Amino acid sequence: MKKKATIVDIANKLGITPSAVSKAFSNHPRISEKTKSAVLKTAEQIGYQRNALASGLRNGKSELIGVIVPGIHFNFFATAIKGIEETLTKKGYNVIITQSHDKYEDEKRQIEGLLRAQVEGVMASLAIETKQSDHFKKLINQVPVVLFDRTFEDIGASTVTIDDYQGATIAVSHLVEKGYTKIAHIGGYSSISAFRKRIEGFKDALQKYGLSIREEYIHQAKPNENEGSRIANELLNLSDPPNAIFAASDFLALGAIRTLKLRGIKVPDQFGVVGFSNEPFSSQVSPSITTIDQHSEMMGVMAAKSMIDQLQFLAEGRDFVSQKQILTPKLIVRESSSR
Amino acid sequence: MKKKATIVDIANKLGITPSAVSKAFSNHPRISEKTKSAVLKTAEQIGYQRNALASGLRNGKSELIGVIVPGIHFNFFATAIKGIEETLTKKGYNVIITQSHDKYEDEKRQIEGLLRAQVEGVMASLAIETKQSDHFKKLINQVPVVLFDRTFEDIGASTVTIDDYQGATIAVSHLVEKGYTKIAHIGGYSSISAFRKRIEGFKDALQKYGLSIREEYIHQAKPNENEGSRIANELLNLSDPPNAIFAASDFLALGAIRTLKLRGIKVPDQFGVVGFSNEPFSSQVSPSITTIDQHSEMMGVMAAKSMIDQLQFLAEGRDFVSQKQILTPKLIVRESSSR
């Protein structure tokens, strides 16, 4: 392993001092063009790279941003991270990615790890198991925080979400227009605000259309295929079963469709299904799944921009007022509801 | 923003010196149990977190590992990163994720950014556009490097790959067993060794079964759905078209199946298709796609372990001999080839 070149090496080579070299790199006004170009040239020659640890220690900027997501292998988070990484890299930041596995304890541990690394800010989407916000309240006192998709309300951090309430009403409206009148909902746990709002939007949309809200038509579960399948079975076993499902995730919708197929119920003719998230597979399965798109990459980009804004304000010593950005979700009509 | 606590704060509070505090944290033998527990207690009280920038600068360990992948939104890489992150986090490392967008220039830029951040090692999967290895050769002289999935051969870095050659022969054997005799291949570009080996395995397997190698049956393309669709069309337009396709990616297979459907050719009855990668959608589409599983998460785990080994050797001042680990791919039989 080659020892890394430092500004001292450059200084020695040119017979000047480290401080002059430093000025050359930072485009300091009080340095001659001649030495500046000489420094840049030898830096290039000997393959010098600024040591971010040292400069970070000196001026309190690690150029690191931490990201905590439940799991990176979920398409939504992977895509959001893509947007985050690209936006922050352009501004010279490196992005540390960590996973909470939807566990409160892991989330706490990851926050500590990120603080140790001296990240300048943290972007996070909450673990399902996270019911209390103390760890984030503490975090907000240390660095700028941007929460996206799965957030706390009123915690004082900037947030970027989609309008889950509106997404649910769009889905229900669509099903009603297609003539489905007995609509059930398979939701995620209401402790997560995104899922809670989908439930609220679902209920309010039913009322708007004069449809009754039946508690036996509303379930909460982990958003995976098996749960969707299991709950669809329960719904079909009711004495008066529904004829449509609005699921809070495409995985739940997929599981529900699997059950419907097994029980010989035709989708969309006899039964309509709308999912949520626009997973890549949803356009590929048969029947393809009508869904609500969340603009996942855009959400990452906007969250990252919000982080950059906060960092900017902080650097200028100005007060930053946290802001909530809410994206409008988009209905994508496919086969599972097109009768 | 609250100012962060340092070991000096702890030292002052306890009327001891920073060096004693440091020893307490590092479990130094020459420190009393009493002061150690006192230090730990006040650290807890005032919410002290070790500054990794400072300790990293002091002892040359940033506790950072850099990862470069073509794009994090591809399921394979997202899943591999999941394995990498979990393995390295357990050992106290933070993982910086960057994307090359399959571009050589971006890959170079990301390497520089990671070196600036003083990463202790770099794990990478090569960009499609990367044809030369100079940037990685330089990198290997600076920090341990582990290449996974898309690698250079004989560059002196440890690698973790699957046996692409074997994967291709398994796929062809399966198609032959199912009675498909005119097998075409839609591959990725042969500049990437993984794709090149699939082509080689494909050809050799044909020979093994006494089938002729017809160059008009072999194509190279970017591994996406549209290319699969386009090339399948070309293949079907041949005067003597194939009756099976082994595609080097599930996306290519998906595109091919789309074309076959459009042209009224029954899969699998008239035409067999085998993909590669076991994408999440492949089990969900209709017909579901027979494919080769790459053990993506396991590959991430093994690559991370290989990195940890190298770091260990380096720390102990021992020489490390780079090693190549090759995973055996696994055939997953589904509808697209089951006649």
Add this chain to the structure above:
DNA sequence: TTGTAAGCGTTATCAA
């Protein structure tokens, strides 16, 4: 067992 002091590489302040 604890304290002293130097140093990791960079940058900001001040002096030359």
Add this chain to the structure above:
DNA sequence: TTGATAACGCTTACAA
């Protein structure tokens, strides 16, 4: 325009 110096927070010989 350049140089000397101190400091960021932590670690580690070495001295006490």
